[in-house]
Amino acid sequence: MSVTEIQRGVHRIGAKYGEGLFVFLYVVKGDRLALIDTGTVQHPQAFIQPALAQLGMALSDVDLILNTHAHFDHVGGNLEVKRASDARIYVHSGDAAQAGSIEAQVEYMTAPLRALGLPDAAVRQRADFVRAMAGEAAGADVMISEGDAVDLGGGITLKAIHTPGHTPGCISYYWESEGVLFSGDAIQGLGGTPGDTPYYFDACSYRRTLSTVLELKPHILCTGHAYFMRGYPTEPTLRGADAKAFLDGAVELADTIHRAVEAAVSRMPRAAKGDIALEAMWELAYRYPLRLMRETRLPRSAGPTLLTHIEAVLAGSYPA
Numbered sequence: 001m002s003v004t005e006i007q008r009g010v011h012r013i014g015a016k017y018g019e020g021l022f023v024f025l026y027v028v029k030g031d032r033l034a035l036i037d038t039g040t041v042q043h044p045q046a047f048i049q050p051a052l053a054q055l056g057m058a059l060s061d062v063d064l065i066l067n068t069h070a071h072f073d074h075v076g077g078n079l080e081v082k083r084a085s086d087a088r089i090y091v092h093s094g095d096a097a098q099a100g101s102i103e104a105q106v107e108y109m110t111a112p113l114r115a116l117g118l119p120d121a122a123v124r125q126r127a128d129f130v131r132a133m134a135g136e137a138a139g140a141d142v143m144i145s146e147g148d149a150v151d152l153g154g155g156i157t158l159k160a161i162h163t164p165g166h167t168p169g170c171i172s173y174y175w176e177s178e179g180v181l182f183s184g185d186a187i188q189g190l191g192g193t194p195g196d197t198p199y200y201f202d203a204c205s206y207r208r209t210l211s212t213v214l215e216l217k218p219h220i221l222c223t224g225h226a227y228f229m230r231g232y233p234t235e236p237t238l239r240g241a242d243a244k245a246f247l248d249g250a251v252e253l254a255d256t257i258h259r260a261v262e263a264a265v266s267r268m269p270r271a272a273k274g275d276i277a278l279e280a281m282w283e284l285a286y287r288y289p290l291r292l293m294r295e296t297r298l299p300r301s302a303g304p305t306l307l308t309h310i311e312a313v314l315a316g317s318y319p320a
């Protein structure tokens with residue numbers, strides 16, 4: 001378990017799950033105590049409670065759960081934290097269905113795999129993994145929207161910035177006076193494990209989100225995973241020029257994936273989407289250190305990302 005001070009009032013908890021996966025949760029303490037994401041169902045006991053104890057607090061002290069989005073590795077601990085503390089859960093309406101139902105999360109993550117015609121075993125494996133980590137859905141108490149301000153007291157106000165793409169309801173929380181942005185999974189490098197791709201479901205929204213965040217120019221960018229960039233994991237907390245370089249890298253990656261998919265579509269315009277995805281992968285596999293899974297011949301997280309780029313190419317909707 002690791003607890004790291006990021007800034008006055010802000011600590012980061014590193015929590016592991018699955019095989020070699022990490023999620024980063026943030027403790028923000030004003031007069032009220034906010035947890036930005038709660039990890040998987042195992043994390044409140046295994047990581048959050050010990051981390052809070054180290055900071056002289058307890059699970060029962062949590063006042064607000066601010067979810068960056070409703071994926072199992074960010075909302076999985078919500079119910080247990082809420083039971084201990086009666087904290088209120090904040091989610092964007094775009095992710096309300098996933099916050100309220102584990103099966104909605106499973107469906108969200110597996111539908112693109114079926115649309116690409118990937119083998120049933122790969123689809124099932126993904127579904128089983130989500131169910132094992134997700135626990136029971138806790139729903140939401142407050143629907144947070146773009147521009148809403150969450151005042152924690154003690155001079156800490158977090159502004160909600162809608163940053164969709166990874167999910168429809170991704171919210172980044174911005175402590176504007178300090179330039180600290182908690183972006184969850186809204187901005188990705190090459191995924192959270194070696195050899196992967198970024199993981200998003202709407203390429204156009206994702207690309208616009210990158211522009212939104214570039215314009216904000218955050219001083220400190222706190223991400224939900226240690227995203228890889230060119231073979232190396234980045235720090236989950238990036239400052240100044242490092243944050244800018246990470247954002248620029250994310251833009252370059254998304255645009256490069258888009259161009260590779262565009263080229264694949266133009267070479268085989270009538271092919272099935274699964275075949276276009278494999279064709280695009282050949283081009284990407286020599287630009288980036290990608291590792292292809294045996295069952296799918298794609299990197300672990302590439303399915304939804306490639307599918308949404310294929311759809312954006314066919315619709316001509318990708319923001320240039």
Ligand SMILES: [Zn+2]
Nearest residue numbers: 069071166185
């Ligand atoms: Zn996620």
